[in-house]
Amino acid sequence: MVSKPEAQLTWPVQSLLISILFISNLFPFYMTLVTFAVIFIFLFMLGLLGPRYIKREVPTSIWIFIAYSAVISFIFQNWAGLGISIAFIPIAIYFNYYEQVIRPYYVEELLNIALIGSFIIFIFATFEYLNWVPEWDYSFISPEINRIHNGRAEATFANPNYYAMMLEFFFFIGLYKMMRTTKYRKKCVFLFISLCNLFAITYTGTRTSLLVVIGTLFVFYFVLGYKKIAVGTFITATIGTLIAIKLGFLPRFEDLGFAFEDRFVIWEIGLKGLRDNFWFGQGPLTYLNVWHDYGDKYTQHAHNIVLDTLLSYGAIGTGILLPSLISLGKKIHQMRQYPILRRRLALICSFCSIVILHGMFDLTIFWLQTAFLFLFVVLSIHNMYHEVDTNPELQGEDKDYSRD
Structure with a gap:
């Protein structure tokens, strides 16, 4: 008989670990990273993150998206994007666990x-x-x-x-x-x-x-x-x-006009990159990887959630994400x-x-x-x-x- 996570680790202990990670998130990000790594390894070694103890696995669309993100990052030599894609894996596993035990x-x-x-x-x-x-x-x-x-x-x-x-x-x-x-x-x-x-x-x-x-x-x-x-x-x-x-x-706010001009320059560069690679993208932080090909405005991302998502993952990668977003929308509607x-x-x-x-x-x-x-x-x-x-x-x- 397969035991539940609570049989391996009581709820008070699990809730304490959740609280520790939550509190660490209010400290500088490197403390959050270290805390997350320690808690993730601890839960993983206890087997609480594996399929034996988790009723609902990470949605297939999420795994496909992560794999897609990693592959296109590698193909286009977007090494920062590849690292981020790999980091998506433990985050997806942990928050799938969190979603079910909270x-x-x-x-x-x-x-x-x-x-x-x-x-x-x-x-x-x-x-x-x-x-x-x-x-x-x-x-x-x-x-x-x-x-x-x-x-x-x-x-x-x-x-x-x-x-x-x-x-x-x-x-x-x-x-x-x-x-x-x-x-x-x-x-x-x-x-x-x-x-x-x-x-x-x-x-x-x-x-x-x-x-x-x-x-x-x-x-x-x-x-x-x-x-x-x-x-x-x-x-x-x-x-x-x-x-x-x-x-x-x-x-x-006195230089609000300049701020909009700055955004328009970034968006123009992002749109040029999107036109040249609409379907596939180049992985996370694509803007950082291509800005010098289309203009002289350096920044990490396209400063627009829709544009940057399409630029980074293309129409195909964005489409892979849709089932998870639709599922969340349905649950909100049910509430x-x-x-x-x-x-x-x-x-x-x-x-x-x-x-x-x-x-x-x-x-x-x-x-x-x-x-x-x-x-x-x-x-x-x-x-x-x-x-x-x-x-x-x-x-x-x-x-x-x-x-x-």
């Missing part, structure tokens, strides 16, 4: 950890932005990175744009927790942390972020069923942002039938909205820390749905979360 109630604990961590990071980012202790190496990586992004806070995330996306995630986690609890004091705490994270976006100087927050606020409230609030919030936030820009309260899942559905939809909206101007999801936080939250969707679908007492129009 318990919905524990996701709430992870979200609490995220908010506590985000506030600590906010304090550090304030020190960094104001340079209160010049002797500190705020970049955590090298002085060069800090000079490149002079005047912009990156906290523990290597790049101000990555920190900005993390702040967007943190803000909506706080908003979700505030909507979930019935306790006034907790509402105030969650609101305070959310506002701190929203304010910290100004530290990053990432002009896209406030636009992403405005658009995602509409999505969040609309999914909750508060359509009038969704429209009102969207209009109010838009007007408020425009006034703040006009008064000069938001950094780096709509249960009122008890509405708030969690709003959080998950807001995360997807952040990736899509921010992805129109940057590819910040293609980074270890932003991707991990996204996967930790979104991949809990299966067990959230399964818990309600198999428990009739949780179903019905009058049901809601067991709130804290």
Whole structure:
């Protein structure tokens, strides 16, 4: 008789390992890498990542996509892309394990950890932005990175744009927790942390972020069923942002025209590369591999999630990914039938909205820390749905979360 993972490793131990990895994701990325490697090897040696203990294997389309990405990277001598393609393997295996063992109630604990961590990071980012202790190496990586992004806070995330996306995630986690609890004091705490994270976006100087927050606020409230609030919030936030820009309260908006010109140059180079290799791509970071053939604008990626995906994997590789994306969409649609899942559905939809909206101007999801936080939250969707679908007492129009 084959034993379950819990028979080899109890849930308290598994949840502790998940928490350790989750917390490490709030530290510099090299600490996340080391923690992930240690936990992955530990679970693998116990056999908890193998087919004997995992009911649902990694979808075939994901394996085909990884193989495809590695092969085309090798063919076009895109060695950075080949390395990333190989790194996809343990990530796919681990998060397939995570998706099946995570318990919905524990996701709430992870979200609490995220908010506590985000506030600590906010304090550090304030020190960094104001340079209160010049002797500190705020970049955590090298002085060069800090000079490149002079005047912009990156906290523990290597790049101000990555920190900005993390702040967007943190803000909506706080908003979700505030909507979930019935306790006034907790509402105030969650609101305070959310506002701190929203304010910290100004530290990053990432002009896209406030636009992403405005658009995602509409999505969040609309999914909750508060359509009038969704429209009102969207209009109010838009007007408020425009006034703040006009008064000069938001950094780096004075050169917004230059920023768009810069993006247009990058997109033009990306489109030229796409026209020459529409079907196949050259693997991850194709832009980095081909930019010198089409122009003089150096950067790592095409700064658009659609363009960069097509440029890197071609129409064929992108098509291979579609079944997994469609499967996620179907699961999101299934969650709509249960009122008890509405708030969690709003959080998950807001995360997807952040990736899509921010992805129109940057590819910040293609980074270890932003991707991990996204996967930790979104991949809990299966067990959230399964818990309600198999428990009739949780179903019905009058049901809601067991709130804290």
